[in-house]
Amino acid sequence: MPSRPASPTDRREFLRVAAASAGVWALAGRGAAGAAEPRPAAAADSGLPAGWRTMRKFDAHNHVFGLAPRPNADWAEVERLVAAAERLGIEKLCCSRPVTGGLMADIEVVRESNNAVLAAMKRYPRLIAGYCFVQPGNGAAALDEIDRCLDAGMIGVKLYNQFKYSDPVVFPIAEKCIARRALFLGHSAYLTDPRSLALQPKTSHALDFGALSRRYPELTLILGHINGGGDWEWAIRALRDFPNVLLDTSGSVLEDDTIGRCVRELGHRRVLFATDATMEGCVGKILSAELTAEQREDVFWRNLQRLLDRKPA
Amino acid sequence: MIFDINAYVGPYPFRALRTRTAAELVAHLDRNGIRRALVSSLPAVFYRDTHRGNEELWAEVAPFRARLVPVATVNPKYPGWERDLAEAVERWPARAVTLVPEHHGYTLEEPAGQAALRRIEAAGVPLLLTQRFEDRRQRHAWDRAEDLKVTSVYAAAQAFPRLRFVLSNWAGLDGAKLAEAGLRGRVLIDFARMQVLFREEVPKLIAALGVEAIAFGSHTPFDYIGGSLVKLANLDALGAAELERVAWRNAVEFLRIEA
Numbered sequence: 361m362p363s364r365p366a367s368p369t370d371r372r373e374f375l376r377v378a379a380a381s382a383g384v385w386a387l388a389g390r391g392a393a394g395a396a397e398p399r400p401a402a403a404a405d406s407g408l409p410a411g412w413r414t415m416r417k418f419d420a421h422n423h424v425f426g427l428a429p430r431p432n433a434d435w436a437e438v439e440r441l442v443a444a445a446e447r448l449g450i451e452k453l454c455c456s457r458p459v460t461g462g463l464m465a466d467i468e469v470v471r472e473s474n475n476a477v478l479a480a481m482k483r484y485p486r487l488i489a490g491y492c493f494v495q496p497g498n499g500a501a502a503l504d505e506i507d508r509c510l511d512a513g514m515i516g517v518k519l520y521n522q523f524k525y526s527d528p529v530v531f532p533i534a535e536k537c538i539a540r541r542a543l544f545l546g547h548s549a550y551l552t553d554p555r556s557l558a559l560q561p562k563t564s565h566a567l568d569f570g571a572l573s574r575r576y577p578e579l580t581l582i583l584g585h586i587n588g589g590g591d592w593e594w595a596i597r598a599l600r601d602f603p604n605v606l607l608d609t610s611g612s613v614l615e616d617d618t619i620g621r622c623v624r625e626l627g628h629r630r631v632l633f634a635t636d637a638t639m640e641g642c643v644g645k646i647l648s649a650e651l652t653a654e655q656r657e658d659v660f661w662r663n664l665q666r667l668l669d670r671k672p673a
Numbered sequence: 674m675i676f677d678i679n680a681y682v683g684p685y686p687f688r689a690l691r692t693r694t695a696a697e698l699v700a701h702l703d704r705n706g707i708r709r710a711l712v713s714s715l716p717a718v719f720y721r722d723t724h725r726g727n728e729e730l731w732a733e734v735a736p737f738r739a740r741l742v743p744v745a746t747v748n749p750k751y752p753g754w755e756r757d758l759a760e761a762v763e764r765w766p767a768r769a770v771t772l773v774p775e776h777h778g779y780t781l782e783e784p785a786g787q788a789a790l791r792r793i794e795a796a797g798v799p800l801l802l803t804q805r806f807e808d809r810r811q812r813h814a815w816d817r818a819e820d821l822k823v824t825s826v827y828a829a830a831q832a833f834p835r836l837r838f839v840l841s842n843w844a845g846l847d848g849a850k851l852a853e854a855g856l857r858g859r860v861l862i863d864f865a866r867m868q869v870l871f872r873e874e875v876p877k878l879i880a881a882l883g884v885e886a887i888a889f890g891s892h893t894p895f896d897y898i899g900g901s902l903v904k905l906a907n908l909d910a911l912g913a914a915e916l917e918r919v920a921w922r923n924a925v926e927f928l929r930i931e932a
Binding site: 405406407408412440441443444447448549550551552553556589590591592593612613614615616617618619637638639640641642643644645646647648649 | 675688690691692705706707807808809810811812813814865866868869870871872873892893894895896897898899900901902903904905906907920
């Protein structure tokens with residue numbers, strides 16, 4: 361288990377990583393002096409539950425962007441992600457590398473993206489798990505890519521916004537996930553801002569997930585980032601009618617009572633902790649939410665562990 | 674001690690906030706280990722006569738003045754705003770003033786905005802600018818406000834060189850550009866929408882502007898406080914004295930209030 365209370369070694373590592381990646385602490389002229397001072401534990405951890413760093417956490421939704429699977433790959437961003445996870449007590453990062461920006465890419469580009477995830481899994485085998493990104497529009501090649509990635513140890517499939525999940529073109533992907541007992545994590549948002557919607561017209565919302573779940577009730581379907589931008593209250597209300605849809609808690613929006621509402625209205629067993637790279641904020645909102653210790657453990661890691669414990673096909 | 678410089682009192686028209694009154698806010702801060710907060714009035718953003726919101730805020734925080742430091746909201750498009758500002762700054766006295774140009778229908782660049790900046794600079798109190806209350810991707814159909822642009826901050830900083838700024842709930846700030854605009858030593862930025870780890874936005878701002886430019890902020894009651902508490906906990910590499918600056922001392926010194 362990589363997480364532990366902060367120690368002088370942790371501080372040195374934090375300073376080293378920060379300095380190596382941006383040089384910021386060194387430029388500020390505070391590296392050595394900061395490391396030498398005693399850690400002000402009472403002030404630093406004020407307001408947080410005791411032992412929050414060592415609470416077990418699995419991040420169900422993250423990414424390894426900025427990494428090309430080549431010999432001279434730049435690992436800096438992944439290394440910062442790993443360092444952040446270790447500081448926050450996150451033991452598992454479930455990562456993908458989707459093709460974004462509204463593109464429908466060739467299958468070679470998709471394979472390259474997945475190869476980056478496989479490289480990260482190989483470099484950090486205990487920490488990083490992989491989702492296979494595919495575009496349903498790639499047809500049979502997308503299904504072959506899923507097999508390739510799952511055979512290489514990935515845990516599931518990640519779809520982005522190239523197609524609505526209620527579109528029949530997605531059905532073979534869902535059927536492949538069922539056959540391989542793989543997780544299906546989908547990008548989601550109920551966008552109410554016309555400009556945002558124009559940029560992502562095929563982003564699926566909770567009712568699209570519901571339609572797919574109703575067609576395939578045996579599919580392990582995860583609505584990605586309930587706080588990823590979009591009306592999360594709308595999404596939670598919509599999901600009440602679709603008990604087979606899980607959700608993850610990630611996203612840059614940290615709005616109060618999101619987690620409480622998810623748990624009260626959907627049940628805590630449907631809620632998976634995740635960050636989608638909003639690292640401290642997404643840990644903090646689980647710590648702030650009014651959950652029992654058992655509910656918090658389930659959300660932080662046990663719900664995902666139950667899914668991973670199923671025997672793969 | 675923790676001093677939160679990004680907090681509000683009052684209802685919000687587009688979402689049911691769980692903490693609305695000053696008493697509820699103080700109880701919420703207590704549950705999260707936070708001693709004091711700089712609070713603005715949400716009704717003052719949405720009332721046509723903004724100053725009525727100020728009056729309500731001052732009355733509401735009166736029993737909690739050791740805990741809550743109120744901010745006056747000014748609308749330079751409304752008649753008599755200069756008197757409102759003077760009353761707030763000289764009589765109450767407000768330790769900071771906020772402008773909400775997107776909600777009050779003007780820009781900082783147009784004459785009304787420039788007049789307000791000039792008066793606030795002359796009053797010698799910091800100007801609090803909130804980049805946004807909520808993410809626009811979830812906006813209500815009646816919510817037309819855009820995020821404030823940092824270019825407006827650069828321009829205001831250069832045009833009014835004695836004006837001090839509290840930048841609340843901002844993301845995407847470039848410390849070097851803020852320094853170029855002359856803001857080193859006259860800006861206080863909360864980290865509610867920034868990361869200490871991974872993206873390292875907070876350490877980068879500290880490198881560019883000094884640790885005295887950063888303060889704890891949570892954007893409560895809109896957001897969970899826990900995220901900001903986790904960020905503060907991960908600034909422990911700063912050492913005790915500088916962590917204390919971020920936790921509360923920078924806020925007290927910048928606002929020129931008693932510790």
